[in-house]
Amino acid sequence: MCGIVGYTGKEQAAPILLDGLSRLEYRGYDSAGVAVCPEGGGSLCVHKAKGRLKVLCDLLDGGAAVKGTVGVGHTRWATHGAPSDENSHPQVSRSGKIAVVHNGIIENYGELKDFLQGQGVPFTSETDTEVVAQLVEYFQRDGADLLTAVGRCLRRIEGAYALGIVSADAPGQLIAARKDSPLILGYGEGCSFLASDVTAILRFTRRVSYMDDGEVAVLTEEGIACYDHLMQPVEKEICRVDWEIDAAEKGGYEHFMFKEIMEQPEALRRAVFPRIREGEVFLEDFTLPEEYLRSMRSIHIVACGSSYHVGVVGKYHLEQMLRLPVEVTLASEFRYMDPIVDQRTLVIVISQSGETLDSMAALREARRRGAKILSIVNVAGSSIARESDQVLYTWAGPEIAVATTKAYSTQLAVLNLLGLHMSRVLGSMAAEERRAVLEDFRTLPEKLEKVLANRDGVQYYASQYFNRESVFYIGRNVDYALGLEGSLKLKEISYVHSEAYASGELKHGTISLIEPGTLVVALGTCLRLFDKAMSNILEVRTRGGDVLALTTESRAADMAKNANGVIAIPDAHPMLLPLLGVAPLQLFAYYAALMRGCDIDRPRNLAKSVTVE
Numbered sequence: 001m002c003g004i005v006g007y008t009g010k011e012q013a014a015p016i017l018l019d020g021l022s023r024l025e026y027r028g029y030d031s032a033g034v035a036v037c038p039e040g041g042g043s044l045c046v047h048k049a050k051g052r053l054k055v056l057c058d059l060l061d062g063g064a065a066v067k068g069t070v071g072v073g074h075t076r077w078a079t080h081g082a083p084s085d086e087n088s089h090p091q092v093s094r095s096g097k098i099a100v101v102h103n104g105i106i107e108n109y110g111e112l113k114d115f116l117q118g119q120g121v122p123f124t125s126e127t128d129t130e131v132v133a134q135l136v137e138y139f140q141r142d143g144a145d146l147l148t149a150v151g152r153c154l155r156r157i158e159g160a161y162a163l164g165i166v167s168a169d170a171p172g173q174l175i176a177a178r179k180d181s182p183l184i185l186g187y188g189e190g191c192s193f194l195a196s197d198v199t200a201i202l203r204f205t206r207r208v209s210y211m212d213d214g215e216v217a218v219l220t221e222e223g224i225a226c227y228d229h230l231m232q233p234v235e236k237e238i239c240r241v242d243w244e245i246d247a248a249e250k251g252g253y254e255h256f257m258f259k260e261i262m263e264q265p266e267a268l269r270r271a272v273f274p275r276i277r278e279g280e281v282f283l284e285d286f287t288l289p290e291e292y293l294r295s296m297r298s299i300h301i302v303a304c305g306s307s308y309h310v311g312v313v314g315k316y317h318l319e320q321m322l323r324l325p326v327e328v329t330l331a332s333e334f335r336y337m338d339p340i341v342d343q344r345t346l347v348i349v350i351s352q353s354g355e356t357l358d359s360m361a362a363l364r365e366a367r368r369r370g371a372k373i374l375s376i377v378n379v380a381g382s383s384i385a386r387e388s389d390q391v392l393y394t395w396a397g398p399e400i401a402v403a404t405t406k407a408y409s410t411q412l413a414v415l416n417l418l419g420l421h422m423s424r425v426l427g428s429m430a431a432e433e434r435r436a437v438l439e440d441f442r443t444l445p446e447k448l449e450k451v452l453a454n455r456d457g458v459q460y461y462a463s464q465y466f467n468r469e470s471v472f473y474i475g476r477n478v479d480y481a482l483g484l485e486g487s488l489k490l491k492e493i494s495y496v497h498s499e500a501y502a503s504g505e506l507k508h509g510t511i512s513l514i515e516p517g518t519l520v521v522a523l524g525t526c527l528r529l530f531d532k533a534m535s536n537i538l539e540v541r542t543r544g545g546d547v548l549a550l551t552t553e554s555r556a557a558d559m560a561k562n563a564n565g566v567i568a569i570p571d572a573h574p575m576l577l578p579l580l581g582v583a584p585l586q587l588f589a590y591y592a593a594l595m596r597g598c599d600i601d602r603p604r605n606l607a608k609s610v611t612v613e
C-alpha cells in the first residue's frame with residue numbers, strides 16, 4: 001500500500017526519489033520520507049514529514065537541499081502507528097547508519113522488539129519497520145557486511161515485506177528484498193532503481209525485472225545482483241515496459257479519476273478489438289486445453305472491491321453463457337472458508353494491480369486445492385499474473401486514481417470475452433447469439449463515448465443530490481451488481497453513506513430506511529425485468545424517497561413517468577449494458593465528490609493497491 005523508490009547512480013538522488021514518490025503518492029499519502037547516503041561518507045541524511053508529499057518537497061527544496069547519489073524514499077499508508085514524523089519511513093537504526101523503507105507488515109515485530117530491547121536497543125517509533133533497521137544493525141555487530149546482515153534479518157522476520165535498505169557504511173549500495181509485496185528492479189545507464197510500482201521509475205528506465213518472493217538484490221551503479229532465499233545468485237529476466245509515460249500523467253485533467261473515466265472507450269478498444277477475429281473470440285496465448293475446459297464442473301471467481309463487483313456481474317453472465325455453476329467470493333473470505341474447489345474448478349482471480357494480498361492468498365489457497373487459476377489483471381508482470389496458469393491482460397494502461405474506473409470496465413469486457421470463448425468450446429451458447437454479442441462489442445466504445453459526452457446531465461443530477469445523507473442503489477440481476485459498484489464509487493470518494501440492495505430485498509427490511517429526502521438510484525438496464533424495476537421505484541416514491549433512474553434510451557420515457565430523474569444510455573446487447581451503465585455511476589460519484597470538496601484522487605484512509613491483510 002505504501003510506495004517505495006530507490007536510486008543508486010551518478011546523479012543527485014533526492015530529486016529522483018521525490019519525482020518517483022510523486023508518482024506513487026496514490027499508493028499511500030499520510031506521510032513521506034527519504035534517506036540519502038551523503039557524498040564523501042558520514043551519517044545518512046534522513047528527512048521525513050507527516051502529510052502529503054508536498055510538505056516534504058517544500059522542506060527539501062524539491063530535493064536540492066540534500067546531496068548524495070544513493071537513497072531510498074517512501075510514501076506511507078499507516079498500519080502500525082499513527083501518521084507522524086516519527087512513524088514515517090525511512091526508519092533508522094540506533095546509530096543512524098541504516099535506513100529502511102518498507103511496504104507490508106512484519107507480523108512478529110513485537111517479539112523481535114522485545115528481544116532487541118532486551119539487548120539494550122532503544123526504539124523511537126511505533127512501527128513494525130523499525131525492527132528491521134535495528135535488527136540489521138544488530139546482525140552487523142560481528143562486523144558482517146550489509147548483505148549478510150540483511151540475510152540474517154530476513155531469516156528472523158515473518159510477514160509480508162518489500163524492503164529498501166541503505167547503509168552509511170556501504171555507500172553506493174542499495175539492498176532490496178521481497179516477500180508477498182511487489183518490488184521492481186530498474187536497469188538504467190550507470191544507475192539502478194528499485195520501486196514498488198513501475199510508474200515511479202518509468203521516466204528513467206523502461207528495463208525492469210520483477211523480484212520474486214524470497215529474493216534479495218544488491219543494487220549499485222554498475223548493475224544489480226539478485227539472490228534467492230539461500231543466497232544463491234539468480235539470473236533475472238529483464239522486460240521492457242511499453243506503457244507511455246503520458247499515460248501516468250494527468251494530461252491537463254484536474255483529476256486522474258476523471259481522466260481515467262474518459263479513457264474508457266479507448267481502453268475498451270485495446271482490450272476487446274484485437275480479441276475478436278472473424279466473428280469469434282481470439283484469446284492470445286490461451287493455453288488452457290479445451291479438454292480441461294470441457295472437464296470443468298464449476299467456476300469460482302475471487303476478487304476484492306470493484307474487481308469483486310466485476311465478478312458479481314460475471315456470475316450472471318457466465319452462468320447464462322456456460323450453464324455451469326459460478327460462485328463469486330470476496331478473496332478475503334475465500335481464503336479462510338474451506339472452499340469447495342478442486343481440479344475441476346476453474347478459479348478466476350480478478351485484480352487491477354495484480355498485487356492485492358487477499359486475492360493473492362486466495363489464488364494460492366485455490367492452487368493448493370488443485371484448481372487451475374486464470375487471472376484477469378491489468379499490471380503486466382504483477383504477482384497474480386505470474387502465479388496464474390493463464391493470464392488475460394486488460395490492457396487498460398496505468399490506473400492511478402484510487403477509485404477504479406477503466407480497470408472495472410476492461411475487466412468486465414475481458415470476462416465476457418472469456419465466457420464467449422468458453423461457450424464455443426463447451427457448445428453451451430448458440431453461435432448466432434455469440435456473434436450478436438461480438439458484433440455489438442464493435443460499437444461499444446462509440447456508444448460509451450456518447451454516454452461520456454452526455455455527462456452534463458449526470459453533473460446536473462449530482463448538483464441536485466450531492467448533499468444527501470444516504471443513497472441507496474437498487475436493481476435486479478446485473479443491475480444489482482452494477483449498484484454495488486455505483487455505491488462503492490460514491491462512498492469511497494465522496495464519503496456519502498451509500499448501500500446497494502437487490503430490489504427484491506427492499507421489502508425485507510431496507511424499505512424502513514426510506515423517508516422523505518432519501519435518494520434511491522434505481523438501475524433499470526436489465527430490460528426483461530423493467531416492469532419489476534418500475535414497481536420498486538413506485539414503492540420508494542410512495543414513501544417520499546427521490547429516485548434517480550438509469551435505463552436505456554428506448555425505455556427512458558417510460559421510466560420518467562415514475563422517477564424524479566432519468567439517465568439514459570444507448571441500447572445494446574444485454575450483456576454489454578453494464579459496460580455502458582457503469583460510466584454514469586462513476587461520473588455521478590465523481591461530480592458529487594467534487595461538489596463536496598473531496599480530495600478525489602486521494603480519498604481518506606484508502607490506498608490504491610492493498611498489499612496488507
Ligand code: AGP
Nearest residue numbers: 305306307351352353356403404
Ligand atoms: C475500487 O475503486 C477500489 N479502489 C478497490 O475496491 C479495488 O477495486 C480493490 O482494492 C481491488 O484491487 P485490485 O483490483 O487491484 O485487486
